[in-house]
Amino acid sequence: MSLAVCFLRVYFAFFLLPLSTQTLAASIYVVACSIYLWIILKRLWGPVYVMGFGCFAAPEHYRVPYASFIEHCSLLKDKFDEGSVQFQEKVLAKAGMSQMTALPLGFHYLPPRITLTNERIECETVLFGAIDELFSFVNVKMEDIGVLVTNCSAFSPTPSMSSMIINKYKLPVDVKSFTLSGMGCSVGPLALDLAKRVLQCNPNKYALVLSTENLTRNLYFGNQRSMLVTNCLFRMGGSAVLLSNKWSDRKMAKYKVLYTARSHMGAIDSCYRSVYQEEDSEGIIGVGLSKDLMKSAALALQHNMKILGPKVLPLSELLLYALHLMKTKFSHKKDSDLKPYIPNFKLAYDHICIHAGGTAVIRAMEEALDIPFEHSEPSHMTLYRFGNLSSASIWYELAYEESKGRVKKGHKIWQIGLGSGFKCCSAFLLAMKTIDISTSSQCWASCISELPVEVPIGRRSH
Numbered sequence: 325m326s327l328a329v330c331f332l333r334v335y336f337a338f339f340l341l342p343l344s345t346q347t348l349a350a351s352i353y354v355v356a357c358s359i360y361l362w363i364i365l366k367r368l369w370g371p372v373y374v375m376g377f378g379c380f381a382a383p384e385h386y387r388v389p390y391a392s393f394i395e396h397c398s399l400l401k402d403k404f405d406e407g408s409v410q411f412q413e414k415v416l417a418k419a420g421m422s423q424m425t426a427l428p429l430g431f432h433y434l435p436p437r438i439t440l441t442n443e444r445i446e447c448e449t450v451l452f453g454a455i456d457e458l459f460s461f462v463n464v465k466m467e468d469i470g471v472l473v474t475n476c477s478a479f480s481p482t483p484s485m486s487s488m489i490i491n492k493y494k495l496p497v498d499v500k501s502f503t504l505s506g507m508g509c510s511v512g513p514l515a516l517d518l519a520k521r522v523l524q525c526n527p528n529k530y531a532l533v534l535s536t537e538n539l540t541r542n543l544y545f546g547n548q549r550s551m552l553v554t555n556c557l558f559r560m561g562g563s564a565v566l567l568s569n570k571w572s573d574r575k576m577a578k579y580k581v582l583y584t585a586r587s588h589m590g591a592i593d594s595c596y597r598s599v600y601q602e603e604d605s606e607g608i609i610g611v612g613l614s615k616d617l618m619k620s621a622a623l624a625l626q627h628n629m630k631i632l633g634p635k636v637l638p639l640s641e642l643l644l645y646a647l648h649l650m651k652t653k654f655s656h657k658k659d660s661d662l663k664p665y666i667p668n669f670k671l672a673y674d675h676i677c678i679h680a681g682g683t684a685v686i687r688a689m690e691e692a693l694d695i696p697f698e699h700s701e702p703s704h705m706t707l708y709r710f711g712n713l714s715s716a717s718i719w720y721e722l723a724y725e726e727s728k729g730r731v732k733k734g735h736k737i738w739q740i741g742l743g744s745g746f747k748c749c750s751a752f753l754l755a756m757k758t759i760d761i762s763t764s765s766q767c768w769a770s771c772i773s774e775l776p777v778e779v780p781i782g783r784r785s786h
């Protein structure tokens with residue numbers, strides 16, 4: 325309203341001016357309007373930077389080697405029958421995970437101590453750990469955080485996870501906080517996308533994006549196989565990422581967020597049901613994983629690639645694709661007889677971080693993207709060292725590449741989150757500088773020199 329009044333005042337004042345100065349005034353007015361428009365557009369579409377990120381590495385006493393896990397389960401005779409213990413043993417042997425993965429302390433007791441207090445403790449331990457590491461790398465004060473996005477699929481207490489962080493770190497009273505829950509493992513890039521959009525409406529701010537899964541209550545104590553698989557794969561971890569839209573931060577930033585893309589396949593029943601929390605026949609709640617999950621993942625990825633393709637593929641690939649479309653249009657052959665042209669996405673990125681959902685998930689993505697082990701190494705190694713870390717896994721994968729000293733200035737990173745819904749969400753990042761290992765998360769410090777190891781099963785030969 326005030327802008328309209330201001331405009332009218334200027335408009336009428338213009339006609340009161342002598343004729344000779346009207347041209348000059350009009351020019352000044354046009355220049356001022358252009359500058360104003362430029363500022364608005366820059367705010368809306370200005371770059372968002374990743375200043376740094378931290379990943380939680382659980383201390384030794386959280387570790388669950390296979391033998392401990394299986395012994396623990398076999399002692400819980402009222403929860404698991406013998407077949408379920410053996411099934412978990414079989415899955416663990418094929419899961420591509422090491423003896424170093426961790427579960428929250430509540431699980432280590434006999435019987436497990438599943439309480440709200442322990443859920444909170446797990447959440448605090450992981451997120452405070454990741455945030456403290458992040459803030460040891462960046463020179464930003466907590467009072468400068470303007471946006472907070474937390475995500476955790478299976479833990480949604482009140483006060484919310486965001487409130488937990490605001491209380492601990494005394495974030496400012498006007499912080500814009502968002503707590504995402506129930507959204508599965510694809511939420512890493514989705515949370516980034518949300519924070520990016522909020523930042524674009526709030527200039528000169530920092531956004532803190534936190535990702536974790538909570539296992540204290542969400543391990544499954546029953547005998548349904550599709551739910552037992554989750555016990556074997558999901559492990560403890562979380563990440564904290566700091567974003568900035570300050571122009572002055574571009575020199576200090578590690579990455580620029582180039583693009584984000586979200587694909588939701590929830591309208592298709594089989595996709596919707598592929599990761600599904602429900603009660604089993606005994607009334608025990610668990611998260612069932614469908615054996616068809618890989619098909620949903622491939623479908624969601626395909627859609628995501630359609631969104632990203634025009635933005636990230638080099639011109640040569642786009643031209644080849646356009647040529648193929650024209651050939652299809654003018655060909656006398658039926659559509660089904662023509663071999664589809666799949667653009668070479670390997671030309672679009674230097675590093676790829678595929679959600680480490682399980683060996684079969686990574687294998688399905690290797691197949692869909694036609695990539696060799698070298699490209700999926702960060703995913704396999706994250707699964708090996710940490711297990712399935714849900715939405716945080718893509719940040720551990722980037723930390724792996726950084727810790728190996730592989731991320732150079734100008735490199736492009738493609739992060740792919742996959743999870744319940746079924747969703748595929750991805751983010752393209754551009755490295756603003758060659759990453760100095762001392763500014764990378766220490767989560768890999770204890771083992772990076774020994775990795776990669778041979779992936780025990782299912783590796784494709786290239």
Ligand SMILES: CC(C)(COP(=O)(O)OP(=O)(O)OC[C@H]1O[C@@H](n2cnc3c(N)ncnc32)[C@H](O)[C@@H]1OP(=O)(O)O)[C@@H](O)C(=O)NCCC(=O)NCCSC(=O)CC(=O)O
Binds near residue numbers: 508557781
């Ligand atoms: C579970 C695996 C490690 C097993 O490895 P392999 O496939 O090499 O071995 P395999 O085929 O012999 O399977 C071992 C045994 O597990 C059984 N099995 C495998 N997947 C199963 C499932 N979903 N439900 C029930 N049983 C299953 C097999 O039938 C077999 O039992 P038998 O020999 O008795 O027939 C793998 O299949 C895998 O990584 N699956 C994907 C897991 C997954 O869905 N991850 C996404 C999590 S969700 C996520 O990350 C996102 C989110 O939550 O939002």
